[in-house]
Structures are given as structure tokens and as C-alpha cells.
Amino acid sequence: MSFDPNTLIYDSNGLIPCIAQQNDTGEVLMMAWMNATAVAKTLETKRVTYWSRSRQAFWIKGETSGHTQELIDLRLDCDRDCLLAVVRQIGAACHTNRxxxxxxxxxxxxxxxxxTPEG
Amino acid sequence: MSFDPNTLIYDSNGLIPCIAQQNDTGEVLMMAWMNATAVAKTLETKRVTYWSRSRQAFWIKGETSGHTQELIDLRLDCDRDCLLAVVRQIGAACHTNRxxxxxxxxxxxxxxxxxTPEG
Structure with a gap:
């Protein structure tokens, strides 16, 4: 069954939560939000791309910090209203440098x- | 610093997303929602308790299925708007029996x- 980002269930703001998990250690790194275009960009570029609710703009994870998330696998849940991005995280996932x-x-x-924050 | 569930950031429906992760394997099992009372109940009982948006009622995970989630650790994220419940999940976390x-x-x-579904 081919995948269409528009078949996911988005909230009233057009967003779906996405959990990022490190592929080898299983660490849960963060949770952020995507819209349908961010889902499509993430799949196309393999660079995890969220929608920043505060900036109201696409947020290519690590674009400024260098702490990128390479997409290894994108999964959806049974209700199609939450995503799990299995990633290869470079450095800190958190803006506090943790x-x-x-x-x-x-x-x-x-x-x-x-x-504690990383070195 | 003592913890007060009311200091978390809830959405306009008074809910916060909570990711459940198996403590020993690191598997991400599910994501569901809690209100402040559900957070307090979870901490008090060590039985993970969500708020069911469809039923508009507390949902003690596994109460009917027997697939309980024992709370091992509850974590909050940097923005205080997402929770991670580290749990001991009995059987399937998903209603599809996966x-x-x-x-x-x-x-x-x-x-x-x-x-595939278990059992």
C-alpha cells in the first residue's frame, strides 16, 4: 500500500506529533510536530524536518546547530495520528545541548x- | 525541586502527550494523552493512567485487557509539554494486540x- 502523507490524522492546526528515537541505542530523543509537507520533506530528503509552532516555519533539525537527524525509518501508529522517526542523531537533540x-x-x-549538557 | 503536575504545559484541551517506552528493551510502545489528574494518578498508583479523548474518561492502561503498564520512571521534556513514561508493559500495548x-x-x-498481533 503506497503511502500518502495526507492520509495521516492531523490536529486542528494541521500537525501530527513525531517522536524521534535513536536507531541503535533506542533512546527517546525528543518529540516535535510535523505537517503533511514536513512529513513529505522528511521522507524525500532523509533529513528530519519538523514544523516549528513558535516560528511557524519548517525546521530542518540541525540546520543551524549541526545536530542533524538522519532518517533511518519512519513509522506510524495504529491510529495514524502519531509518528515515530527512527534516526541517527548527531550530538545533542535538545536545544539545551543535552x-x-x-x-x-x-x-x-x-x-x-x-x-548534563554535552561538552 | 518538588514536582507539581500543574506546572506542566497542557494544550487547549488540558492535555499533554505521553510516550510509553519499555524500560529494558527501549521499545517505543505507544503515545497517548494525560491531563493533570492523570499525571498525579500515574505517579501515585504506578499504574499508567491516560485520559481517553474518545471516551472522555480516565483510562487505566490494561484495566480491561490485563495489558498493564507499571510505571518505572516518569520524565518530562525541556519545554515541559511532553512526558516520557518508562514502563514495564505486560503483553501488547496496542489495541490491535501488537x-x-x-x-x-x-x-x-x-x-x-x-x-503481527500476538498470541
């Missing part, structure tokens, strides 16, 4: 930092 | 099924 955006754990009712 | 909801890959422009 490997993953999910660096804060809720442990015994407190916020605990699990990762 | 281990993960992300069983469809977009490969060379076509949809390819990566997993």
Missing part, C-alpha cells in the same frame, strides 16, 4: 536532572 | 507491517 530533551525525572515527588 | 502501536513503516514509499 542528548535528549527528556532529562528530567520525577523521582519520589521531586524533579531530578538525569543528564 | 506489542507496539508503531508497527507500520514507510519504506520506499509504501506502508509495510513490521509486527
Amino acid at each position: 542528548r535528549s530533551c527528556f532529562y528530567t525525572s520525577v523521582t519520589f515527588g521531586a524533579e531530578v536532572e538525569l543528564m | 506489542r507496539s502501536c508503531f508497527y507500520t513503516s514507510v519504506t520506499f514509499g509504501a506502508e509495510v507491517e513490521l509486527m
